[in-house]
Amino acid sequence: MMSISSYRCCRSLDLYDDETLARLATQATAGRYLTLTEEVTATARRVVLQEDAYPGWITLTDLANLRPVEQPYQPVALGRPAVVERWPQVLAFLNQAQAQPNVYLWGGTVGPNFDCSGLVQTAFAQAGIWLPRDAYQQEAFAMPLGPGTPDTLPLEPGDLLFFGAAGRATHVGIYLGAGHFLHSSGPERGHNGIALDSLGSGCTDVATRYLQAWRGAGRIMASYDGRPLFRS
Helix, strand or coil, X not given: CEEEEEEEECCCEEEECCCCCCCEEEEECCCCEEEEEEEECCCEEEEEECCCCEEEEEEHHHXXXXXXXXXXXXXXXXXXXXXXXXXXXXXXXXXXXXXXXXXXXXXXXXXXXXXHHHHHHHHHHCCCXXXXXXXXXXXXXXXXXXXXXXXXXXXXXXXXXXXXXXXCEEEEEEEEECCEEEEEECCCCCCCEEEEEECCCCCCHHHHHHHCCEEEEEECCCCCCCCCCXXX
């Protein structure tokens, strides 16, 4: 049973996949809300981030970096006009993130090192627009732009581009306009960090590999309110 108490992070925290704390799942910036669950071991405690309903495990020592709050996180209702209005803030963040030295970090959302969906989520979140955490969740949340290839879809700056297998998205980038997108890709298949790629002629080998796994594109119509995207 989950504790009803809400907390806020006093500093950035790492969250892990499980109680072994072996693999980073995501990160939480200072100020984020979370709920403590009653799942606890000798070294870790399971928590759920409130803005995106994302679970993870933190070290017991990091409990000292939380402060209790009387009220849980309250989602702010933002529609498509607000998303469009705030796109310049998102773009400014992306440009700044790309300009800093960085490498790909699985689970990274704090910066300067991000994973693909962490870069997307943080870029929008710092403009007050929350998205789900993982690429497949972001794909489920975004409004599909219909079947088709990048050159046939009505893409607009700020749209999300999804890549992966037939079953689900495993990679995401942000369309910037003029046939270009920004994404954080890993060392095996990508640039090992944030880079600009083209959807059309003259694209890099990295872009070519991802385009072979093209799934589609989606438009952000609102800020995520934390409700489940899938039936359990």
